[in-house]
Amino acid sequence: MLISTTLKTTALSLSLSLIAATLATAETSMDEMWGDSVVKLRAQDAERGQLFNDGNYAMFVHWGLYSTLANKVDGKTYYGIGEWIMNPRMADIPVEAYMQLPASFNPTEFDAKALVQLAKDAGMKYIVITAKHHEGFAMYDSACSDFDIVDATPYGQDPLKALSLACEEAGIGLGVYYSHFQDWTAPGGGRGPKVDAEGNAVSFEDYFVNKCLPQIDELTSNYGPLELIWFDTPASISKEHVEQLIAVVRKNQPKALINGRAGHGLGDYQGLGDMEVPLRNVPGMWESVDTINDSWAYAWYDENWKSPKEILRRLIGTVARGGTYMLNVGPRGDGSVPERSARTLRSSGEWIQEYPQVVYDVDASPWEHALPWGDATVKGNKLLLSVFEWPDSGTLYVPGLLTEVKGARLLNGAANEAISFAREGNTLLLDLPAQAPDSLVSVIELELASTPKADPTWALDPTTKTTIEAEFCSTEGATLSNIRWMEKFGEWKHMKQVTDWKPGSAATWEVDVLVPGDYQVDLSYKGEDRLVWEVEVEGGEKIRNQQASSEIYQAHPMGWLHFPEAGRYRIHVRLLEGDVKSSSLSAIHFGLVLAD
Incomplete structure (x- = not known):
């Protein structure tokens, strides 16, 4: 699709004065806009967050007008995350030109039930979808803005309503992403135009009162129970503004979590940086957000998909560090999910269905970091060892285990088999078959006399680098x-x-x-x-x-x-x-x- 400033203005276009209005400035780095998000769920809110805390795995969905461009503008491909295509640091698309995109946005291939089924097949417990990203376009029926998918496109339907119904029917949670500070097309929005269509100066307060706060009220009132409200890039938003947003969420969705990027330490849990899986255990409730390839939104060239094994490595690594993993998919502009991303999700999901005890409702590894051959999660007095690198020697070295071992078994469907073991000091030596029973990740369950404890000192594994x-x-x-x-x-x-x-x-x-x-x-x-x-x-x-x-x-x-x-x-x-x-x-x- 071509974007050109010579295109005719439409009813949705702003005046030509908006073309020169300031969009996102390059002075502020993306990581600075994430804000201070180190917070913890409050003890009095124990009813909230159960699915987040126990499910440990969710689907993120980045889908909007930017998906129709797929990182190509006027014949030129821009390499990077597709949802920022409008920004000066990508294609630098003028507001007036961008406002014409809805006229050709008709995602007839969007299938809410199929998306929910994909999430379930992948082993994910809830979905968080972009209701409004930085571009300012509402991917739902918004009464306070015509710049939305129902009023401004030939599609004319509310995909969020369909997704809400599909999630309810399938018994999977739903959350919404909302860019509360940045809005590149709304007058007054963060890094957006500073004048309205009549040329009058507008402030962030105008945007907040007329669009941001009402849209959060819509989203939390019209789409049934929500698990999560996922805000993004608080940047310079004031504490008072965030408090107003949170008050609306608490009133309309008292059981919904609010992520740390709401800003000013007012969210319910900590959010790490994009695509970050920590190497050490992190205390409290926290989340790692990642994407299945390199871009969050669909980019036509991006075929760098994570393999099923890599998905499991990053998922288990996050859970073993004590967190929740949310993995993103980016549907095409027509609403369909790229086939390869669906295949790799289903393949890793089949593994999760075989070994759910490794991922769901588990505690972090007692080693506080990965081990050379894999990782570990804890369920009560059981230690679940996820072996990514099967030892050729037939002996798996489990170092620094301080708790008495009562038994060990290799999990392999119905054919779970006991395995022999010996101890040399604090090192457990497991006697394994020559071949790994699972082509992705094999799992060994250790039954211990009490809650697992381990010495976190790194040990040099004799069989694995x-x-x-x-x-x-x-x-x-x-x-x-x-x-x-x-x-x-x-x-x-x-x-x-x-x-x-x-x-x-x-x-x-x-x-x-x-x-x-x-x-x-x-x-x-x-x-x-x-x-x-x-x-x-x-x-x-x-x-x-x-x-x-x-x-x-x-x-x-x-x-x-x-x-x-x-x-x-x-x-x-x-x-x-x-x-x-x-x-x-x-x-x-x-x-x-x-x-x-």
Whole structure:
């Protein structure tokens, strides 16, 4: 579809003065607009959040006018998240031109029942759909704005009403996304036009009173019981405005949760950054939001789908850290869901239906981080081990388990079988068959004498390469810092890195060696030109090597280190020569080469 400022104005067009009005300014970064969202569900609100807290898995749906463009404007493809296509940092579409899109928006392939069935097949417990994104277009029947799917499009139907009925019929929860600060087409909206159609100056208060607050009242009054109201990018919205929005939600939907991005710490739970699955356990109620490919909204070129195994890795990783995982799909402009995204969701959903006890109503891993071969969740006195990397040796090493084990069994449908095990100190050794019983993720259930407890110290697995991120190191003389960057516009990556290397500075990891011997050590880093690194076992060997570097993080081989006996060691990494100022270290890797 072509967007052009020469198109004729329509009844929905604003005056030409709006073309020059300010949209989103580039000064504010996207992560700054998320706002302070570190909050917890209040104890007195225990009735709210049960589905969120126990279900642990939900579907996010980004669908709007931007879906019809699919990241292509006037023949040019824009790479990044599709729902921001209008923004100056993407295609920079003028308001007047964007306001003409509804005339050709006719999503006749939208099937609410099919979308709900897909969510159920995927193992998801509720759906959150974009009722209004930053573009300002209401994907429901709004009485306070003509810029909506019922009044402004040939489709003329309310998809949110259909989705509400389908969710109720299927017994699945429903939530709505609403961009409460940013509205790029509404006069007065955050980063939107500053004058109305008659050229009169308008303020954010005008937008808030005339559109934002009434639409939240509509959404929370007209679509049955809602599980969640998902606000986004609070940016500079005032606390008083957020309090007014929350008061409406509490009045109309007393059992609905409000996410942390409402702003000012007034939501019910913590929201992490987009596409962020944390490496450490996070206390309280929190949520990780992710997307099934790279864009949230449909982008014609984006075929980088997460495999069923990767979906499960990120889902279980989130739940094992103590959180809830919401995974996004982006329907096409016609309302249909891309076939490949549906297939990968159903495939991972079949696994969840086979092993629901791993995902639903479980507690976080006692190790507080993943293990080299997989991850763990807890249900009472049972420990559920999700094994992504099946050991070729036939022995699975479960390190640092402090609780007595009464029994172990390999879950495999109706053919669950007991497996033998032994202990060497705090390490549990499980005797496994040569072949993994499940092609995606195999599950072992340990029955314990009491609630699982574990030593969170990282252990070097003898059969699987052990990668330990900088997140888990301490530093002396160098700086450990969080970084967040975009591969494409809006495609977020997150990690910790060690930087600001100085003479004598070091990054130090504490590890447990389960099997003594020679281990290959690699370092993941980035920098310029060649770098000389040193890796030292405190009180033991040290190795040095010079390797090339690049602008992106890559693993580079350092050499072999010998651990003469099982036990705990401290490993020091130092950058000795090269670009010590801008080089950064992100992880260390260990792989057993020769056992003693």
